[in-house]
Amino acid sequence: MKVFNAMEPLVAEALNEYWSDINMPxxxxxxxxxxFAIALNSITPRYVSKDNGIAYVKAQYFDKQMKTNIVVKIAEATKxxxxxxxxxxxxR
Ligand SMILES: [Zn+2]
Structure with missing residues (x-):
């Protein structure tokens, strides 16, 4: 079976983008x-098959609402x- 959580690459992408600006000790x-794990757990997973998944993920990259939601979850997880x-x- 070949499925993956389409949110995972989206969260990874956003986290990599913001990590250098994030306020962390x-x-x-x-x-x-x-x-990454906490943010992913707080976001409803969207499982897609590998065949259709890439197109779905690419479409989501351009969804501003989706991106905002992910960034909020990353901020909460960071805290x-x-x-x-x-x-x-x-x-210690
Ligand atoms: Zn550490």
């Missing part, structure tokens, strides 16, 4: 992955991780 790979970082840099 730590910007290691793990914190970034935590933000959670910033308050409770799980990575080694914060384990």
């Amino acid at each position: 730590c910007k290691c790979e793990q914190c970034k992955n935590d933000v 959670k991780v910033a308050e409770h970082p799980q990575c080694a840099n914060f384990q």
Whole structure:
């Protein structure tokens, strides 16, 4: 079976775009992955088949409302991780 969550590449794209501007106490790979996971969990998944998925994802890149929604979820996820970082840099 070949399906994937179409939101995943969209969130990844937005996160990569905003990561350098995001206000985080730590910007290691793990914190970034935590933000990615939390944001994805808070966004309703949209599963598509691999065959039709790419066209769907490309169309969504140009949907401003979708992008705004994703950025809001990333901001919320960032806040959670910033308050409770799980990575080694914060384990004392
Ligand atoms: Zn970190």
